[in-house]
Amino acid sequence: MNFIKIFLLVSFLICCTSNAEQLEVYDFDGIEQYLKQSGDKVYVVNFWATWCAPCVKELPFFEQIQQDFKENVEVILISLDFPSQYKSKLIPFLEEKQLTSKVIVLDDADMNSWILKINSEWDGAIPVTLIYNKEQRQFYPQSFTYDALSSEVRKFVNLNP
């Protein structure tokens, strides 16, 4: 009996850990900790999705920022991809791009309940970006060029002690 259980468990782990396990999927409660971290870094949080062309276009800039400010900045990319497309779109995309920034996934269908908690200016269009440190935060309902993003991040980095 136990043997069967173990067998089932092991086969489950082998078969089902490959793809879905690579994604960190949260509801809004699970995401919140990433929106108010209290470390000494500057946190750059970008909401995006593989289906959002302007989001995909600016992703390399966020990657570059993570490289350029390794010591001081933590980039967090929050994907809003549909659960039905994790396997077909999101995972292949992440595998292809090999992003070095942290990627987490927000799956919380009751959007009206959490959009305002992220920022009162946000009407729900993406991309949007949140930059914050211990002292202050700024919300950007816009797309970024590398230069524009870098200059905003610099403002925060220079403020940090």
Add this chain to the structure above:
Amino acid sequence: MNKLKLLLFTMFFATAISAQKGYDIGALAADFNLENIDGSFVSLSDFNESKGFIVVFTCNTCPYAVAYEDRIEALNKKYSKKGYPVIAIMPNNTEIKPGDSLDAMRKRANKKEFTFPYLIDKEQAVFPQYGATKTPHVYVLQKNNETHVVRYIGAIDDNYKDANKVVLKYVEDAVDALLMNREVPVSKTRAIGCSIKI
């Protein structure tokens, strides 16, 4: 005197803000004259019998809009006969989104057997007036004499993923309330959508 100044100041800012952000609840929505997928041109004033409208900015190419297609059609089936027809408007720049061309809109509408007008905002002049920023983005308008008063702005319901798991049907609740001469219970909601391509 100071009060007057303050009032003028406030009015100035209120106007500046509304000009920038489109309509808020209670605003009077402008009529339009936009091309439908059948080649005709459609205005709100064409609908003599209606009590109002469910204006939906939507498109073919946004996955959220696609997720809501059947529910938009269901809204029209349910409410056009009650005096609140759906008017769908595609706001995207079709050079950026060729999948939203008038031809593509026609194909999609035929395939899905849409029974509502599916108009194209070719000049991209209507959606900024309304303040729509994404697809889908709904405005429920109530007719008042010749004007159209904005009564609801936002999402269709609270679960884009699964129509069966919807708890709050924001648009239906708004229209039902208007049909009963009641206050709209939730007049503004927010949802993730695809930004309108300009």
